[in-house]
Amino acid sequence: MNLSMVTDLYELSMANGYQQALEKEDGVFDVFFRHVPDDGSFVITAGLAQAIQAVSDFHFDEKDLAYLKNLDLFTDNFLNFLKKFKFSGNISAIPEGTPVFPREPLLTISGPLIETQLFETILLNIVNHQSLIATKARRICYAAQGMPIMEFGARRAQGPSAATLGARAAIIGGCASTSNLLAAEKFGLTVAGTMAHSWIEAFPNELSAFEKWAELYPDNSSLLVDTYDVVSSGVPNAIKVFQKLEEKGHKPIGIRIDSGDIAHLSKLARKMLDDAGFSEAKITASNALDETTIQSLLFSQGAPIDNFGVGEELITSASDPVLSGVYKLVAIKKEGKIIPKIKISDSREKVTLPGIKQLYRLYKKGTRQAFADVIALKEERLSKRMLVKSADPLDTKQNINLMDFDLETLQTNIFEKGKIVYSSPTVQQIKKVSQQSLSELPEETKRLKNPNKYPVYITEKLAKLQDELLNDQEY
Ligand SMILES: Nc1ncnc2c1ncn2[C@@H]1O[C@H](COP(=O)(O)OP(=O)(O)OP(=O)(O)O)[C@@H](O)[C@H]1O
Ligand SMILES: O=P(O)(O)OC[C@H]1O[C@H](OP(=O)(O)OP(=O)(O)O)[C@H](O)[C@@H]1O
Ligand SMILES: O=C(O)c1cccnc1
Numbered sequence: 411m412n413l414s415m416v417t418d419l420y421e422l423s424m425a426n427g428y429q430q431a432l433e434k435e436d437g438v439f440d441v442f443f444r445h446v447p448d449d450g451s452f453v454i455t456a457g458l459a460q461a462i463q464a465v466s467d468f469h470f471d472e473k474d475l476a477y478l479k480n481l482d483l484f485t486d487n488f489l490n491f492l493k494k495f496k497f498s499g500n501i502s503a504i505p506e507g508t509p510v511f512p513r514e515p516l517l518t519i520s521g522p523l524i525e526t527q528l529f530e531t532i533l534l535n536i537v538n539h540q541s542l543i544a545t546k547a548r549r550i551c552y553a554a555q556g557m558p559i560m561e562f563g564a565r566r567a568q569g570p571s572a573a574t575l576g577a578r579a580a581i582i583g584g585c586a587s588t589s590n591l592l593a594a595e596k597f598g599l600t601v602a603g604t605m606a607h608s609w610i611e612a613f614p615n616e617l618s619a620f621e622k623w624a625e626l627y628p629d630n631s632s633l634l635v636d637t638y639d640v641v642s643s644g645v646p647n648a649i650k651v652f653q654k655l656e657e658k659g660h661k662p663i664g665i666r667i668d669s670g671d672i673a674h675l676s677k678l679a680r681k682m683l684d685d686a687g688f689s690e691a692k693i694t695a696s697n698a699l700d701e702t703t704i705q706s707l708l709f710s711q712g713a714p715i716d717n718f719g720v721g722e723e724l725i726t727s728a729s730d731p732v733l734s735g736v737y738k739l740v741a742i743k744k745e746g747k748i749i750p751k752i753k754i755s756d757s758r759e760k761v762t763l764p765g766i767k768q769l770y771r772l773y774k775k776g777t778r779q780a781f782a783d784v785i786a787l788k789e790e791r792l793s794k795r796m797l798v799k800s801a802d803p804l805d806t807k808q809n810i811n812l813m814d815f816d817l818e819t820l821q822t823n824i825f826e827k828g829k830i831v832y833s834s835p836t837v838q839q840i841k842k843v844s845q846q847s848l849s850e851l852p853e854e855t856k857r858l859k860n861p862n863k864y865p866v867y868i869t870e871k872l873a874k875l876q877d878e879l880l881n882d883q884e885y
């Protein structure tokens with residue numbers, strides 16, 4: 411789908427002006443964020459495949475052009491440029507599923523200012539949304555410590571697109587499956603589901619509803635046991651149906667509890683199932699669950715839950731529903747010369763990192779244990795020992811010596827001179843790589859509450875450039 415008009419008016423107003431005032435200049439923009447939702451220590455990147463699609467599909471059709479002409483803001487020359495729009499620049503990005511930290515360039519977009527400015531809104535929209543949901547999913551999966559999470563959020567998401575792309579992001583962040591058919595079909599995800607209370611209510615009684623379900627889906631018999639009363643009706647009826655299923659050679663799947671005190675009810679249900687000989691039947695829990703409730707259920711309350719269905723808290727990241735990624739100009743290229751740019755703010759924390767940069771992940775030598783990231787200027791060659799500074803200007807420990815490390819660059823080329831040079835992995839591949847990258851991070855940076863801050867450094871050269879621009883910038 412062409413998303414070029416999902417943008418803010420000012421992007422076009424600026425691009426129209428660039429054509430007249432700065433026609434020869436190329437711009438270099440970085441996408442990065444400063445704050446991690448839920449006070450976490452990192453974000454899981456997601457949305458690159460859709461970002462690539464948005465850039466390659468970017469065009470203005472006759473209807474859009476007629477509308478824009480009617481606004482009476484743009485020159486014919488600019489409208490003509492929009493009519494023939496084709497991206498001619500470069501994009502590099504950190505692959506989806508990677509844990510990333512504040513101030514790190516997730517995407518770098520370079521090319522004629524008039525082109526690159528136009529991508530700001532849509533790229534941020536896509537990357538902020540999916541990265542937010544992948545990050546929330548990672549937290550929820552971390553809390554569940556390996557118990558599968560089914561993504562159930564389509565009905566609570568902010569619209570159909572957020573439901574479907576959110577389901578994609580949820581799988582990248584670690585969820586096992588989604589109930590959203592379109593997401594599963596489109597992105598090759600595992601689809602899963604049980605039944606709603608309407609199924610039970612529609613029958614004269616709970617037992618006949620369970621029996622019919624078991625007859626229709628003998629190998630998918632996850633029965634919702636809380637419509638009337640879990641202990642006196644739901645679980646005993648489920649056991650009756652499981653006994654019949656077993657007599658016919660089918661393996662009962664289990665039950666789902668969707669209300670009440672989940673810890674208390676799951677303990678009672680587990681005992682009843684075990685006593686009836688169904689120790690392999692699984693217990694699924696759902697009902698406005700989030701990472702805090704899941705952690706409490708499993709680890710503080712010892713609830714014997716095997717699977718979780720998670721909807722609204724995941725698909726909306728309800729506890730902290732914004733990832734404020736930004737798109738900032740970091741350099742201008744004119745007649746082959748690169749002029750680094752900086753955004754100075756009242757707060758030191760918000761000053762941007764100027765110039766074209768490269769991001770490195772550092773591992774303890776000979777291991778896959780990541781211990782720090784370093785942002786350098788692209789043309790720099792990193793030495794085996796180096797003095798670096800914290801990328802966070804508010805950190806008190808500012809000068810650090812690094813040695814005995816292996817390093818990897820995190821960005822990869824996506825577009826070169828307007829051509830795609832990258833092929834997006836499948837969602838399952840992204841998820842696998844993401845799990846691997848997560849396993850390489852220090853444990854203390856992954857915990858949900860008060861995680862240890864993972865060090866992100868800038869090289870001396872980059873720090874010097876930032877200081878120079880801070881001091882010399884003409885207003
Ligand atoms: N043992 C528990 N510990 C912590 N939170 C729980 C526990 N059991 C349930 N919850 C959570 O408490 C919240 C509210 O549960 P509550 O019992 O009010 O809902 P309910 O009984 O399902 O009501 P409704 O029928 O209106 O949905 C949900 O988010 C649920 O996941
Ligand atoms: O609570 P969430 O984390 O968002 O998970 C999705 C919820 O959606 C369903 O409830 P709903 O009352 O909409 O329908 P139902 O009859 O299937 O329970 C389901 O039973 C979950 O409670
Ligand atoms: O399949 C389910 O159990 C399901 C799907 C969506 C929302 N709630 C539950």
